[in-house]
Amino acid sequence: MDFVKDLDNRLLFAIPKKGRLYEQCLQLLNGSDIHFNRRSRQDIALSTNLPVALIFLPAADIPKYVAEGNVDLGISGQDMIVENEVEDKINQVMELGIGACRLCLQVPMQSGFKSLEELAGKRIVTSFDGFAKKVFEPIDKKLGTKTVINYVSGSVEAACALGLADGIIDLVESGETMRAAGLHDIHTLLKTQFVLMANKNSKHQSLIEKLTSRIRGVITADKYVLCTYNVERSNLPKAVKITPGRQGPTVSTLDSHEGWVAVSAMIEKKQKGEIMDKLTEVGATDILVMAFTNCRV
Template sequence: MSAVPTPPPTAALSTEAASPSAAGGRASKSSFGAESTMSLLVESLKDRLLFAVPKKGRLMEKTLELLAGADIKYNRAHRLDVALVQNHPIALVFLPAADIPRFVALGSVALGITGQDVIAESTHAEQITELLPLGFGKCSLQVQVPVTGPIQTLEGLSGGRIATSFEVLAAELFNGKEGVDAKTGKKTKVEYVGGSVEAACALGMADGIVDLVESGDTMRAAGLHAIHTLMKSEAVLITSRTPHPTVTPDLAPLIPLIKSRFAGFLASKKYVYASYNIKRESLPKAMKITPGRRAATVSPLDEEGWVAVSAMIEKKEVAKVMDDLEKSGAEDILIFALDNCRVGV
């Protein structure tokens, strides 16, 4: 792999002014200025792989933790939306999560992290390959109505008013490709609301809403409940199905490397390493308790009729697994935390 290049003077660009959210526009509608800025970045950072990551919001904190776990080291200057990675020829580009699918689909950046809901809303899903589910940012995009309201079905909302920040997906659900509900022949009015969507019904702006639900606390506090789920979503690592020419043979190996490191770090957070000794005659029962992520490792002990077993088990199941192993006759049961690992993807 080539050496990390010296940062060019134009690398320290900010997309703050060019991003739609900074300009007060909708995050899902990227401005020409943002695209022009991105073109300049691509031109000035040809020797680096451009990796778009969320600059704020619900995905940013977990993404930064993931980058640290993958040993991607960088310094980000205050208010600058480009950070040069110190130990790899990579440049991180901090963008609104809603803009990332567009830039990845166009090949302006090689990799990105964003939510599946954002990809679906962007209309660029067919141009994007999901490389790895990341296990955070999990939520559901749901149709919600007032609990005590007269409308409690999708059919009841047909021809009514829907408030949402997911205009594309909501319009597809209610009006389809023909622009009207196929069952009722009515056109449902889908109106964009950028924030506090859950208040739209109480304010008389809408008969129902389409919004993301994580814990459901906000929905219930607003007196709403879900009547339909459009999709479930989580953060994903994505790339374009048509790689940009700037992804040179020297840079291309970075993509599977990053994917492998992410998968390993995520596995280390999900699993622990279990080790125990057990009589061979009791091994079949123990194998059902600790089958391992792929398979358990079994080694003979010096003592006749005994074996040592090691396997990865889910962290959330540790106490129960240890109890069940003890009941099956296992001894010397040890649990080891994993700082990191590689699992093969």
């Protein structure tokens, strides 16, 4: 197949090519009704229902392709955007709520280091060497030190134990890997998550807007559920305070029960148990919670 020819007039959408975040991105694509078949080890897949080509790339490279190449849309971490120094060259269209973690300065628990300044002039190992240099340059200038920043592509947390570093800069999610390596974090440099980003010069703006709307619908559907219940009209003000909805609840009269109304409202999925309890306390009955598969808000 002549992929170069097949890419003509298609929106190019870069997706992380492997790992847990790859799987989560596939769920977003599936929920957004983007149909495609990816052949084994193939880094390009053509959508069968939209003029879109999916390009599977290392997450660290995606911001540069979106900022400086022909890629129209991409999904990668905010930390990768900063490391590639392309914050001003792309549009961060939407935070996706996946891959949330912190980029932290970490040191051995017994080191005694407690601040960034105490690591000035020491050895730092990281895979975010560009960002690390920007962090320590003004500190070195102020203190007259010269911090050594060394790049490694993986197993950063082992650098201190192996004698390569006095501290590391690495991502922390749960902190389990950090603690297992005998480290603790003393400074959060950046909070990051995966975002949908767009090429500022893309010629596919209308399609970008359509895909953005679809992806936002998938994320919203995963975050919210629909809560419906019946309540006496006299208790409606109390009930509405519990379920205000995104823009207000839908209220309709119950013809078969004089003085009662039926209410529908979107509520956060993670709060559904507490909300149902509170509705019961104000006299609501027939409380139902239903999941969305997709939505537009």
